[in-house]
Amino acid sequence: MIKVNNLNKIFNENTKKEFHALKDINIQIQTSSCVILKGVSGSGKSTLLSILGALSKPSSGDVIINNDSIAKLPDLHSSLFRAKNLGFIFQSYNLFNELNVEENISIPLVPLGFSQKEINQKVQTALNLANIEHKKDETVSNLSGGEKQRTAIARALVNNPDIILCDEPTANLDNANSLKFIEVIKKLKELNKTIIIATHDPIFDNLDFVDNTINIKDGCICE
Numbered sequence: 001m002i003k004v005n006n007l008n009k010i011f012n013e014n015t016k017k018e019f020h021a022l023k024d025i026n027i028q029i030q031t032s033s034c035v036i037l038k039g040v041s042g043s044g045k046s047t048l049l050s051i052l053g054a055l056s057k058p059s060s061g062d063v064i065i066n067n068d069s070i071a072k073l074p075d076l077h078s079s080l081f082r083a084k085n086l087g088f089i090f091q092s093y094n095l096f097n098e099l100n101v102e103e104n105i106s107i108p109l110v111p112l113g114f115s116q117k118e119i120n121q122k123v124q125t126a127l128n129l130a131n132i133e134h135k136k137d138e139t140v141s142n143l144s145g146g147e148k149q150r151t152a153i154a155r156a157l158v159n160n161p162d163i164i165l166c167d168e169p170t171a172n173l174d175n176a177n178s179l180k181f182i183e184v185i186k187k188l189k190e191l192n193k194t195i196i197i198a199t200h201d202p203i204f205d206n207l208d209f210v211d212n213t214i215n216i217k218d219g220c221i222c223e
């Protein structure tokens with residue numbers, strides 16, 4: 001279970017540029033559920049996702065994941081928490097273009113101290129789950145947009161995380177690749193992952209495996 005309690009994010013606090021991006025957010029996300037975080041551009045989706053993913057800190061309030069308070073973790077603990085529990089899929093993929101697919105996918109395993117044999121096994125499983133096995137030796141700069149995204153999916157899955165956070169995952173995909181992405185998400189849901197997708201893409205409306213849609217507007221959760 002993920003609990004968000006009285007969460008606020010204020011950028012540039014106590015300056016002329018002060019901006020209250022998240023306002024008293026309270027949400028609960030059940031383990032193994034798929035949740036859509038929906039809102040227009042600038043509503044606060046990415047800000048909330050980055051706090052849920054322990055990538056940034058709130059101004060006040062907390063995020064509790066499986067009874068651990070993560071919002072206030074020191075940086076070193078945050079990165080270990082991420083490496084063990086979380087997978088991220090960003091719209092811009094955040095891949096290393098000069099490395100090949102297999103090398104990109106193995107990166108999250110580096111801080112976890114696995115042997116080369118274990119790394120190879122985990123990378124192979126992730127390649128298969130994301131349907132990108134056939135391109136494993138290709139340099140990322142030579143991939144199509146859809147293939148880059150499947151590489152990013154495989155990298156997000158390689159540490160077998162319980163929670164997968166996606167920020168506008170279909171923003172750079174055509175309709176066919178967006179539908180393929182949805183099939184992968186469906187497969188992850190069947191594997192009992194907790195999946196949170198921040199998006200304004202209507203393709204996520206009315207999907208049968210989505211448990212909840214949370215609407216966010218001007219930093220507030222709309223009932």
Ligand SMILES: Nc1ncnc2c1ncn2[C@@H]1O[C@H](COP(=O)(O)OP(=O)(O)OP(=O)(O)O)[C@@H](O)[C@H]1O
Binds near residue numbers: 012040047
């Ligand atoms: N580092 C920052 N400093 C100041 N303001 C910020 C910062 N990051 C985000 N904001 C502001 O907070 C608001 C929410 O931004 P956020 O990126 O969370 O929106 P979003 O809903 O994810 O939008 P999009 O769909 O366009 O990515 C925006 O008005 C943005 O300008």
